[in-house]
Amino acid sequence: MKISKLQDAPLKDTPHKVDVRPLYDKENAQAIHITLEPGETLKPDITPVDVFFYVLEGSADVRVGEKTLTVEKDSLVESPKDIVHCLSNSSKNTARVLVVKAPKPVKPSKLL
Secondary structure, eight states, X not given: OOOOOGGGSOXXXXXXXXXXXXXXXXXXEEEEEEEEOTTOBOOOEEOSSEEXXXXXXXXXXXXXXXXXXXXXXXXXXXXXXXXXXXXXXXSSSOEEEEEEEESOOSSOOEEO
């Protein structure tokens, strides 16, 4: 059994310049923890695989396609492959989101 702790996961340097920590990285899927402080946002991107976002804490503004909704804690949002999506935090509290990509992308996401 392998246990991955968030505090032990390395901070990943990304163009988004927010706290991004890979937790699981296998051929069948990737799981990434993202912390968004108030006012932080990810750059919109398009992934070549399906993605889902699970809000662990706070609320996050989730864009999928042309629609953006504020999503509360303990909610899951699906984003099909090849659709623009992004996350932001317009609240006054920290938001934590688990992002899962399945299967693991073999080509990079397209930043917009």
